[in-house]
Amino acid sequence: MSQSIRQGLSTVPELDDVQFSRWQGLLEERTGMYLPQERRSFLQTSLGLRMLELDIRDYAEYYDKVQDGPSGMMEWSTLVDRLTVQETRFFRDDDALQLVVEHMRKLRPRLQVNDETMEFWSVGCSSGEEAYTLAMLAEENLGSADIKYSVTGTDISTIVLRKARSGRYPLRALERIPVSYHNWAIEPLSSQQVEIATDLRRRCCFSQVNILNLKHCPLNSQHVIFCQNVLIYFRRWRRREILDALAQRLAPGGLLVIGLGEMVDWQHPLLESLHSGQVTAFVRKSTSTGESARR
Structure with a gap:
């Protein structure tokens, strides 16, 4: 200052x-x-x-x-x-991202058979690094199998969303992106700035969403919802409301990832908890099981 x-x-x-x-x-x-x-x-x-x-x-x-x-x-x-505005960076949580990769590989046969597009949602995406990280992982693990994917990033801040849509970042952002990704995921703009590759940017869209108004958000049937470092800004009762709404927007078999320790005692009848000391995550049950549990 x-x-x-x-x-x-x-x-x-x-x-x-x-x-x-x-x-x-x-x-x-x-x-x-x-x-x-x-x-x-x-x-x-x-x-x-x-x-x-x-x-x-x-x-x-x-x-x-x-x-x-x-x-x-x-x-x-x-x-x-x-x-x-929150500080973020590429490939922020290695353990959580590895879980997403494992989930992609698990769903890959089903997606191929059904010619299904894998949908990712980055909640509270800030300036877009998390959304583009998910796109890079999807390209690496799904692109070679010709499986379509799309990533949606949402945030309440219009300023950070403009930056996310531009896909432009300072050169130091490369420090967190694996070197093996640089030749296909990043395009140099100048000695001080890089840009996310055009093909990856086309897979990503960014939209303003107030997390209090998720009932008006059109996103449904998501295969991965990534919601880390968002819930800490809310009271516990509101965290439950937000998570309940997100659970409803997962596709059967979909994965919900939240920040470690952000909500330690939450359960939902549609979801099964994944037991991990490093990641807090849940998987939506099959439709029949989930609907039975809800009744």
Whole structure:
């Protein structure tokens, strides 16, 4: 953070208990995200930076602004982009990705017989590294067998989705991508930037989805739902609601992967837990078994 920005933030007042509670409640109401007291400084800095840009020095004034009709919703969207952007990278969790690879190989015969497209969903995809990682793994394990696949990445932030759609990343992103993938998965743009290969980008699409409104999301019959490092931002009861909704969107035999420890006591009648000390994952039962269990 530059010296001028620090000086600007020093002119913004402290976020007191009343204002923190108001903003905390609004954020949870609209996005489901819960910010505990420990993240008060993060909220204060995020609000303060945006208020400086708008030449606003009062939290209450800015609070009213984000609730003022259509212009308020546009401003709210801008603020949410600032509050929800998460750090991510390619090939982030080796154990979870290996489980996805094993799942692909298990489903491969069925997909070939039925001429079925394997569907992947990256929930909370941020700037797209996770979605493109899944596409690379799918290309390596399904492409040679002429099995079609597609990857959908969803996020609430429009800013990170624009970056994901571009498929362009700094050169240092290559550090996490296996060297054997470089010649077919990556295209150099400059000495400082690379781009995901065109064929992989065509397999991926990105869409804005508020995880509170999954009932309006058109994605169904997914073979893999990857939802890591997303649930930690929600209260436990809401985590259950989100997972219940995701379970309904798995295809029979589909795999749901969540972050290790994000939800240790959740069960669903349609799913079977996969026992692993390194990954928290579930597989949807066959239709008949799952429907019987639900009844």
